[in-house]
Amino acid sequence: MRPVLTFAQMTVRSLLRRRTVWGISIVILLALTGIGQVPGYGVTTQGRFILDFGLFGLEIGALLLAIGLASNIYPRDRETRTITPLLAVPLSRGQYLMGRFTGAAMIQAVSMIVGCLGLMVVLIVKQHAVPADLFPATGLLVVEGWFLLAVVFFFSFWTSPPLNAPLTALLFIVSQLSVSGFVGLFPRAPGLMRTLRLLLPHMDVFHIKDPIAHGMEIPGVYFLLAIVYGLSYMAFMLALALAVFRRRDMK
């Protein structure tokens, strides 16, 4: 565990010195501030609007952060050859993957929490109530972001960064669709589409912005189950990523 944590710390320091993270975080905060400036049709409607779009913005932020943080880590390590001395001696491939992932996941979680606090400030400034479920909802988005990070790492071991981003975004979009919605994309082959959908995650599990915006209470057990589901899928994607990485030659 110690090598992974040390390497994660090294990754955090290394990522913070790049502009990508700061750029995406500033865009998220500006977007949240912008949402607060949109005039509402009524006090209740504006509060819903801010919450709905704010959480949607955080979700898109999670996707952008995952791509911005992780799509270039492994290709860059290969290109600059910094991976050679690391894998030759102190780290196994599993430790390398987990260290890089943990570092990126820490930055992503902090960025999302800062985004959530930003949203809270906007609500307070506009004199709207802050729903208690805003924080667990952000927690679910953090888990979704970690899952997306694992997906980005998985793609990064066998594609280039320019291909990684659209592949992850595509997965993000189609994973929101229900089975019937997915089959509707290509109705001529319903069997094939259903089978394909089986392999994709159910990202709608993480989305609770609608009920929160409408002031509905979500049972605590649901949050717990959704987090367990997200973390399990993340573990599965990381295992797949490691299986691919273990087969890679470090030329």
Add this chain to the structure above:
Amino acid sequence: MEDSPLSVRKLGKTFPRRLGLSSFRAVDSVDIQMSSGEILGFLGPNGAGKTTTIKCVLGLLRPSSGSISLWGEPPGSRGARRRIGFVPENPDYEDIFTPLELLSMFASMRGLDQDDRKERVLLSRVGLSGWERTRLRSFSKGMRQRVSLALALQSGPDLLVLDEPTGGLDPAARKEFRDIILEENRRGASVFLSSHLLSEVETVCHRAVILAKGRKVSEGTMEELLRTEDTYSVRYAAAEEGPEDVTEVRVPGDLLQSTIDEIRGRGLPIVSVAPVYRSLEEVFLTATGEEGPE
């Protein structure tokens, strides 16, 4: 076998080319056996397969055929990695860190105790005293090479794998590097040294393996490699009075005794009789078939 720090048997490595439609054999059936406490030179022209072999030994590349074991363990295994120190050809580390930070993080990743004082001593040993807190970004290749050596020595390794370690160094620094290698060897470490600098290999290595076009073309102790086949140099004084005017003749072993008898018969004093040695450069060029046109 388990005492042998490195045992390579029939190692082969093929890289696919043109989307797998063709392939390139970088290393072909290479055998290397290292003894404990030995300094083994690993020579070969560019593209001979030296770095590919080293990467296979370190578990960075998967061999296409053959086997490698380090103290009986597979390459890349935890047990093997713990006992190895590695200096890569290109010392590329994240340049946002200082040597002290890198040493501290590598110590933690290797499960060693972090000791700031020890790390400073190590940096001083490789000639980086005063540079401990400067980011690698402003370091020359030679200075990065020193950082690399410090990282390799950090755990007191049983096997040092050095891939062209003195490439970016000036002659004085090369000597310091050689001295450190010899010190480590005296401590008990085995050294696997890949180098283009034949004089360096000649000076420090006990044995050498020469690779050309992916195949092992020659191997032996330095004595065996440098000695010409059964040729002797006989030096004698041209006049009876003394050795001011010395003449040298080179004769094959079977004519050695008759030549000595003949010189003595002429009453001329023999100054020395010794086997003829070639330079490692000659050995290398002969073995790799790179001798220029006569």
Add this chain to the structure above:
Amino acid sequence: MVISLLSLMSSCRTDYDIGEVAPESFEGEACDHSHTGQAGPEDEHSEHRHSEEHEQGSDTEGLSGSEMHFHEPGQRNHGTAWFFNQPWAASFVWGKMLRDSVVLVVLALTVYLGSGYRRRRR
């Protein structure tokens, strides 16, 4: 291997498509939006004040001008079934989420150990 294991999951075919797998008691597809948060199968729909004709109308009709209508607490509006066709509102898929989590963890362990074993064998 992954595909076959996933296929072994019973009723995977229609999982999470709440419109397809909802029990009859679930009103997400047929009924509508609660203004008070009393969502779920226990909602009653019998006390709607608006007419059958209105029930089939569009969202715009239902929300504009003189057509505006009110629901009793706990009743759903029409045209918002999508809102409840989501996992948070359909407690009958929660068990499946847990089951999938277990399957995914088992798969992750299998892939992890399998790839490690292959590497060691080489």
